[in-house]
Amino acid sequence: MTSKSLITAIGTYVPAKRLTNDDLEKMVDTRDEWIVQRTGMRERRISGEAEFTSDLCIKAVENLMKTYDKKVDDVDMIIVATSTADYSFPSTACKVQEAFQIKSTGAFDLSAACSGFVYALTMANGLISSGLNKKILVIGAETMSRVIDYTDRTTCILFGDGAGAVLVEYSKETPGFNASIMGTDGSGGQYLYLPGLTGGNRFLVQNGREVYKWATRTVSEGIERLLAQAGMGTDDIDWFVPHSANLRIIESICARSGISMEKTLYSVEYMGNTSSASIPLALDIGIKEKKVKHGDTVLLYGFGGGLTHAGAVVKWGVPDLDA
Structure with missing residues (x-):
């Protein structure tokens, strides 16, 4: 499509x-x-x-x-x-x-x-x-x-x-989505979950070591697939915005995928892991720091409970604030 x-x-x-x-x-x-x-x-x-x-x-x-x-x-x-x-x-x-x-x-x-x-x-x-x-x-x-x-x-x-x-x-004239992928490993759900009707308390449970191993491997492989689908290489990406789970996970993903930390945006330092909010928060930080510009190519990648992951390569269509 x-x-x-x-x-x-x-x-x-x-x-x-x-x-x-x-x-x-x-x-x-x-x-x-x-x-x-x-x-x-x-x-x-x-x-x-x-x-x-x-x-x-x-x-x-x-x-x-x-x-x-x-x-x-x-x-x-x-x-x-x-x-x-x-x-x-x-x-x-x-x-x-x-x-x-x-x-x-x-x-x-x-x-x-x-x-x-x-x-x-x-x-x-x-x-x-x-x-x-x-x-x-x-x-x-x-x-x-x-x-x-x-x-x-x-x-x-x-x-x-x-x-x-x-x-x-x-926007028929300026399509903003170049590629996207989604994936799931339900067998890993035991490593990160929030109890519901199954009983137990209502507190989040996480096995950080297992999530770290899964995320660094899965996301780096997903980025390779995503770039292939888009017909791009890492040099074609202006900004990489992964889920801000943990800065060490982000560093490991960048090392494995060949994406520079200098063009990686994250919100983890002063906002922690905000789950589904972390990627837009990081994008907003990039805008305020005059990094993300209209027309930039941005690779977004979320990963976490499920275990689920999803990536997208988008053309940034938001107008620059100082335009």
């Missing part, structure tokens, strides 16, 4: 509260130096008691509208990638629809953990390119702090909260 869609705007939001490594030293047996050495993380953002995933989504969309002078009342689909929805139903996407009083739109949540944002982007491209939709809000948002055990030093140092939203619009 020929792509007929383009990412035209982006907005983000993170809560005001910061959880620093020094704060964590007072909560569990850990040290700032150890956390930085193992993960590259220094801070994460934590939602307030009355601040839920839908609230983060709404503020990210408001930021998108204000920054790029966009309206969303004519959006005809809302896709929210999240593992920490306010409710099982109504969906978080329905809460977004309510907030902006969008009169005629579909709305649903997508569950693919840390791969969710790229999954949702790929779906949006398919819906638009097939002619079913014209303008889609894609949001990756999480309140991971609500599912983390803050007495477990192996997980509480990793995760933070945040949201990122993009607008994907019909």
